Amino acid sequence: MxxxxxxxxxxxxxxxxxxxxxxxxxxxxxxxxxxxxxxxGMHPLVPFLMGEAHPQGKRLxxxxxxxxxxxxxxxGDATHLTFFEMLGNWSLGDYFREQAIPWTFEFLTxxxxxxxxxxxxxxxxxxxxxxxxxxAIAIWRKLFTDSxxxxxGRIFPYPKxxxxxxxxxxxxxxxxxxxxxxxxxxxxxxxxHAHGWQGAEPCxxxxxxxxxxxxxxxxxxxxxxxxxxxxxxxxxxxxxxxxGLERLTMILQGAKSVFETDLFKPLIAEIEKxxxxxxxxxxxxxxxxxxxxxxxxSAVFILGDPRGVTPSNLDQGYVLxxxxxxxxxxxxxxxxxxxxxxxxxxxxxxxxxxxxxxMEKNRGRVLAEIAAEEEKFGRALEKGLVEAEKLGRKYAExxxxxxxxxxxxxxxxxxxxxxxxxxxxxxxDVPAFEDRFKAHQELSRTGAEQKFAGGLADHSEEVTxxxxxxxxxxxxxxxxxxxxxxxxxxxxTKDRLRFDFTHGEKMTDEQKTEAERIVNEQxxxxxxxxxxxxxxxxxxxxxxxxxxxxxxxKLGNDIKVYxxxxxxxxxxIEICGGPHVTHTGELGGFxxxxxxSSSAGIRxxxxxxx
Numbered sequence: 035m036x037x038x039x040x041x042x043x044x045x046x047x048x049x050x051x052x053x054x055x056x057x058x059x060x061x062x063x064x065x066x067x068x069x070x071x072x073x074x075g076m077h078p079l080v081p082f083l084m085g086e087a088h089p090q091g092k093r094l095x096x097x098x099x100x101x102x103x104x105x106x107x108x109x110g111d112a113t114h115l116t117f118f119e120m121l122g123n124w125s126l127g128d129y130f131r132e133q134a135i136p137w138t139f140e141f142l143t144x145x146x147x148x149x150x151x152x153x154x155x156x157x158x159x160x161x162x163x164x165x166x167x168x169x170a171i172a173i174w175r176k177l178f179t180d181s182x183x184x185x186x187g188r189i190f191p192y193p194k195x196x197x198x199x200x201x202x203x204x205x206x207x208x209x210x211x212x213x214x215x216x217x218x219x220x221x222x223x224x225x226x227h228a229h230g231w232q233g234a235e236p237c238x239x240x241x242x243x244x245x246x247x248x249x250x251x252x253x254x255x256x257x258x259x260x261x262x263x264x265x266x267x268x269x270x271x272x273x274x275x276x277x278g279l280e281r282l283t284m285i286l287q288g289a290k291s292v293f294e295t296d297l298f299k300p301l302i303a304e305i306e307k308x309x310x311x312x313x314x315x316x317x318x319x320x321x322x323x324x325x326x327x328x329x330x331x332s333a334v335f336i337l338g339d340p341r342g343v344t345p346s347n348l349d350q351g352y353v354l355x356x357x358x359x360x361x362x363x364x365x366x367x368x369x370x371x372x373x374x375x376x377x378x379x380x381x382x383x384x385x386x387x388x389x390x391x392x393m394e395k396n397r398g399r400v401l402a403e404i405a406a407e408e409e410k411f412g413r414a415l416e417k418g419l420v421e422a423e424k425l426g427r428k429y430a431e432x433x434x435x436x437x438x439x440x441x442x443x444x445x446x447x448x449x450x451x452x453x454x455x456x457x458x459x460x461x462x463d464v465p466a467f468e469d470r471f472k473a474h475q476e477l478s479r480t481g482a483e484q485k486f487a488g489g490l491a492d493h494s495e496e497v498t499x500x501x502x503x504x505x506x507x508x509x510x511x512x513x514x515x516x517x518x519x520x521x522x523x524x525x526x527t528k529d530r531l532r533f534d535f536t537h538g539e540k541m542t543d544e545q546k547t548e549a550e551r552i553v554n555e556q557x558x559x560x561x562x563x564x565x566x567x568x569x570x571x572x573x574x575x576x577x578x579x580x581x582x583x584x585x586x587x588k589l590g591n592d593i594k595v596y597x598x599x600x601x602x603x604x605x606x607i608e609i610c611g612g613p614h615v616t617h618t619g620e621l622g623g624f625x626x627x628x629x630x631s632s633s634a635g636i637r638x639x640x641x642x643x644x
């Protein structure tokens with residue numbers, strides 16, 4: 035079964051069961067300071083999981099583009115990816131376990147044809163906060179029995195660490211989940227592990243040997259966790275299913291890794307041709323090919339996104355730059371002639387254009403940015419060669435190159451340890467290099483956790499006020515600078531807002547003062563803030579501004595439009611999911627702290643309320 039068939043079957047299956055098909059949201063989260071990228075299908079739906087009415091109703095389904103880079107250094111094995119597609123369906127206060135689990139089982143076994151005898155389930159075992167999920171256990175026992183399979187030994191209760199989702203932050207919706215695993219070996223003896231015999235203990239889904247692959251997870255959001263650690267039953271109970279397209283494709287195509295599926299084969303074939311190597315003959319080479327394939331695919335999706343960012347040294351731009359430069363660096367390791375990343379990117383655009391039309395639409399931008407970044411990195415590597423030669427002369431009499439010196443070349447010029455050894459002709463002190471490398475990773479990880487702490491989509495009072503302020507600022511900037519100003523992203527914490535917009539030059543002090551004055555004028559006027567549900571066409575006719583991207587134009591149903599001011603002289607009309615205050619007077623006051631460049635043609639404002 036082709037990966038494209040899996041996408042179509044999934045959407046069709048749940049559409050036939052009353053789910054509205056919604057498009058993938060942007061990879062760049064809107065008004066969410068807690069993560070750099072959209073990391074799961076539920077991420078853009080947090081407001082609706084918390085009770086807001088979704089324009090498409092209470093049953094939703096989509097295939098969501100996701101990026102997770104926390105394990106970027108693990109990429110190269112059989113399963114780790116930075117970009118992936120997540121199959122997701124949701125019930126927003128509609129059906130619950132009794133319907134969700136049977137549908138999941140039916141889709142996997144009847145629509146996709148997975149062998150039900152190789153399916154296993156895990157459930158929450160219960161603790162002081164919540165009871166054992168006996169309802170899920172009963173449902174699974176009936177499903178197995180009705181399929182002619184003895185349920186004993188197929189359902190495994192596990193603690194919160196394995197079978198509980200959330201909350202995303204310190205507080206919020208959460209609940210038990212039921213994960214579905216598939217036995218990729220399929221023989222009767224569960225003491226046999228995927229990587230050989232490892233003792234007489236029976237192998238079960240919690241085992242990390244690789245025999246069992248998780249193919250889906252039904253989350254039952256039925257509790258709210260408070261700041262004091264207590265749990266309260268939710269009024270609106272939700273279901274959130276997530277399944278990995280790449281893993282399902284791997285199983286259905288009988289592949290040993292996700293890289294040996296139709297999702298990667300054309301890209302790997304292009305790498306083989308350009309590098310003059312063969313995938314599948316030597317593990318070290320395979321690992322390098324996988325890294326290049328993963329990173330190029332991720333970089334293309336980030337650049338090709340409707341809110342696509344450009345390479346930089348900050349936030350999403352830094353991750354993008356790292357992906358492109360790692361691709362370039364490993365390509366050189368295979369002996370690929372430069373430049374080559376752009377040629378590989380063309381394969382990704384071509385292969386995904388049908389599923390994600392924005393890829394072809396933004397093809398020119400994708401290739402131009404990659405070409406520019408390749409050129410910059412090429413120059414950096416040339417400088418690194420000069421420094422490596424100096425290092426070689428410095429340690430001409432030594433047996434090994436000190437690890438901290440080799441790490442300097444890696445950190446500053448992107449030189450992997452192997453390249454330093456090749457240029458200088460001597461081994462590097464590997465333990466010392468690895469110590470520096472791990473310390474660098476930990477520092478980066480700690481910084482990210484501090485910067486993006488707090489959970490998904492904070493809906494606190496402070497964030498709600500700042501969210502409303504971005505609408506006032508957006509309109510004020512258009513009044514001061516012109517109608518070419520368009521929002522290119524925002525990032526809001528409880529302390530400040532950050533707003534990116536299109537403008538080709540630095541704002542003057544006079545322009546900044548005037549924009550600030552206009553916003554404060556609207557705050558003093560204490561204008562009413564309300565929303566209406568309307569079609570995209572009606573919103574445009576009203577003069578609404580906002581990101582009219584695929585997620586709106588493809589819906590075909592009503593969207594939420596916020597009005598600030600009094601009819602007919604509204605100050606701002608903008609499409610947005612919320613949340614917002616009811617009157618601008620609640621904002622208190624607005625102060626613009628800083629205006630700076632974000633990337634080419636994009637400016638950034640940081641501001642506070644008080």
